[in-house]
Amino acid sequence: MSTNKITFYSVRYAVAFCAIFFFAFSFSNSSLSIGQEVEEVVENKTETDAEEESEEEDEESDDEEEEDDEAMPWDDEDDEEIKVFKFPQSTEFLPNFPIFKVKYAGFPEFKIKGRLRSSEYFLCSECHDGVELKPRPIIRELRKEHTNINLDHIKQEHGTEKFWCTTCHDTSRPDYLVGLKKQSIHFDQSFLLCGQCHSQNQKDWLFGAHGKRTGNWNGERTILLCTECHSPHSPALEPASPNPPPPPRQGQILVKSVHPEGPRKTWDKFIYSKQH
Amino acid sequence: MSEKNNPAKTVETPENSDVSRRELFKKTAIAGTIAAAGAVSTTIAASNVESGGLSDALDEFFQKHYQEMSKEEMQKAIARLERKAKEKHGKEIHIGNTPPLEGVLFGYALNISKCKGYRKCVDACVAENNQNRDTTIQYIRVLELENESMNFEEADHYYDRETVPHTGKKYFPIQCQQCENPPCVTACPVEATWKEADGITVIDYNWCIGCRYCAAACPYWARKFNWSEPSIPEEKINPETHYLSNRPRMRGVMEKCTFCLQRTRKGKLPACLEACPTGARVFGNILDPKSEIRYVLENKKVFRLKEELNTEPKFWYYSD
Numbered sequence: 001m002s003t004n005k006i007t008f009y010s011v012r013y014a015v016a017f018c019a020i021f022f023f024a025f026s027f028s029n030s031s032l033s034i035g036q037e038v039e040e041v042v043e044n045k046t047e048t049d050a051e052e053e054s055e056e057e058d059e060e061s062d063d064e065e066e067e068d069d070e071a072m073p074w075d076d077e078d079d080e081e082i083k084v085f086k087f088p089q090s091t092e093f094l095p096n097f098p099i100f101k102v103k104y105a106g107f108p109e110f111k112i113k114g115r116l117r118s119s120e121y122f123l124c125s126e127c128h129d130g131v132e133l134k135p136r137p138i139i140r141e142l143r144k145e146h147t148n149i150n151l152d153h154i155k156q157e158h159g160t161e162k163f164w165c166t167t168c169h170d171t172s173r174p175d176y177l178v179g180l181k182k183q184s185i186h187f188d189q190s191f192l193l194c195g196q197c198h199s200q201n202q203k204d205w206l207f208g209a210h211g212k213r214t215g216n217w218n219g220e221r222t223i224l225l226c227t228e229c230h231s232p233h234s235p236a237l238e239p240a241s242p243n244p245p246p247p248p249r250q251g252q253i254l255v256k257s258v259h260p261e262g263p264r265k266t267w268d269k270f271i272y273s274k275q276h
Numbered sequence: 277m278s279e280k281n282n283p284a285k286t287v288e289t290p291e292n293s294d295v296s297r298r299e300l301f302k303k304t305a306i307a308g309t310i311a312a313a314g315a316v317s318t319t320i321a322a323s324n325v326e327s328g329g330l331s332d333a334l335d336e337f338f339q340k341h342y343q344e345m346s347k348e349e350m351q352k353a354i355a356r357l358e359r360k361a362k363e364k365h366g367k368e369i370h371i372g373n374t375p376p377l378e379g380v381l382f383g384y385a386l387n388i389s390k391c392k393g394y395r396k397c398v399d400a401c402v403a404e405n406n407q408n409r410d411t412t413i414q415y416i417r418v419l420e421l422e423n424e425s426m427n428f429e430e431a432d433h434y435y436d437r438e439t440v441p442h443t444g445k446k447y448f449p450i451q452c453q454q455c456e457n458p459p460c461v462t463a464c465p466v467e468a469t470w471k472e473a474d475g476i477t478v479i480d481y482n483w484c485i486g487c488r489y490c491a492a493a494c495p496y497w498a499r500k501f502n503w504s505e506p507s508i509p510e511e512k513i514n515p516e517t518h519y520l521s522n523r524p525r526m527r528g529v530m531e532k533c534t535f536c537l538q539r540t541r542k543g544k545l546p547a548c549l550e551a552c553p554t555g556a557r558v559f560g561n562i563l564d565p566k567s568e569i570r571y572v573l574e575n576k577k578v579f580r581l582k583e584e585l586n587t588e589p590k591f592w593y594y595s596d
């Protein structure tokens with residue numbers, strides 16, 4: 001058994017190293033610009049690995065993200081390339097906005113639509129330009145700006161001591177998000193940020209059991225980002241009024257239950273009118 | 277009716293009974309043919325007045341079953357139906373005839389822990405499938421249940437709350453389950469309903485006689501009957517239709533959910549899924565091992581409704 005384990009791990013690490021080198025090389029050649037489809041390949045798992053380790057997908061996907069962070073284009077070394085990115089200020093610019101194509105090991109390939117819902121404050125760098133108005137990483141009550149943001153995500157579930165704007169928003173690069181390991185995350189890849197805590201939801205989302213697909217059921221898979229349905233600052237969906245109920249069938253009448261919270265039942269109108 | 281009583285009286289004399297029976301059969305046969313001819317002539321006359329073409333009326337009367345029509349006959353029938361639909365609704369309507377895709381078996385999965393009971397799917401379905409706006413025909417019913425209960429006897433699909441989800445309640449949408457072993461198809465006496473190759477149970481509205489046996493046979497209340505002539509405002513008619521799904525129906529025929537055949541056979545998603553604001557619905561090809569629905573079926577705790585009836589629904593419910 002031990003020899004088997006050794007060979008297995010040696011093969012695994014060899015494959016991982018090869019993959020890192022390969023992707024580092026491929027990213028050094030890639031350039032990002034508007035209107036161009038940007039492929040970000042985050043896959044470094046071979047078929048043999050997938051067969052052997054299908055049970056430990058969770059752990060592996062975490063590992064992959066760690067390793068991939070080294071090769072991602074938002075690394076400090078590739079500063080010049082990142083500056084090529086420009087964001088739409090309204091949805092009118094969406095057709096020209098690059099659509100990201102992401103591959104993960106084992107996950108079906110998918111595309112993410114650029115954000116349809118954009119914040120009124122975006123671009124952040126218009127005010128927070130790095131010189132003035134430096135965002136303070138101190139937990140406090142906001143009084144002048146950003147007062148209309150509902151911060152339930154901080155208050156209810158996580159406690160105000162641990163969480164602040166700067167936990168997720170990058171202070172050094174205002175138009176980007178920041179992960180727990182201080183890596184910059186693009187706004188259109190917010191699933192990498194959310195998945196740091198909500199890993200089960202992330203996994204379901206990547207495979208299609210959570211979230212929403214649009215357009216087609218076969219062919220190219222396009223799915224909506226987390227932030228299309230969940231407000232990142234208060235993620236729980238708020239109660240809303242439902243559409244009107246169907247009328248009861250002809251000749252029937254809706255009757256209240258004898259129990260205070262019981263369901264209403266349909267009765268024959270004729271019989272009901274005789275009894276009451 | 278009076279003649280029918282005669283044999284009962286002549287039972288005592290067996291010699292006479294045969295003769296009288298024969299006579300009776302003859303009489304009834306003649307009377308029947310006369311009545312049938314009269315009915316035909318009256319229907320032709322009636323439809324003649326409405327549509328303004330005797331040939332149209334005859335074609336409609338002698339239109340074959342969907343599965344038995346040749347290509348030319350189908351084209352002719354569709355052209356006539358489109359023409360009549362335009363006369364009736366005042367709008368150009370395209371009736372498609374896309375065949376089932378090869379190697380495709382449609383399946384649906386619904387996450388009941390995500391459904392919040394907004395009924396957006398219901399309205400999207402009505403708008404897509406040209407249902408009668410006057411009556412209660414809705415393919416999707418959203419049941420409101422107690423949070424800890426699966427007792428459908430105590431479910432309420434007429435709930436009318438200011439906001440949903442109501443505390444302590446959960447929501448459970450039900451529509452046609454597209455059974456692999458559909459009891460409605462077995463019940464139909466004229467084979468007007470059948471299961472297509474992609475697993476969707478469809479109805480030929482022109483072949484349906486409106487006996488409603490299928491509605492009685494369906495354990496999911498998925499089949500609805502047009503008691504009155506459907507009325508749809510002109511601007512709300514969906515002109516993209518399919519012969520087997522959402523083309524305008526007439527009075528006296530059954531209709532049901534077809535997983536939006538007119539959309540899904542062209543690769544689109546069903547209207548209820550596109551409308552769902554919570555992303556509770558997953559649709560796809562269950563024969564494709566890489567599809568999302570297969571991930572749900574293989575990795576989530578799924579169940580089917582009334583599984584004990586052996587209807588083998590292709591509609592699964594799951595929760596996180």
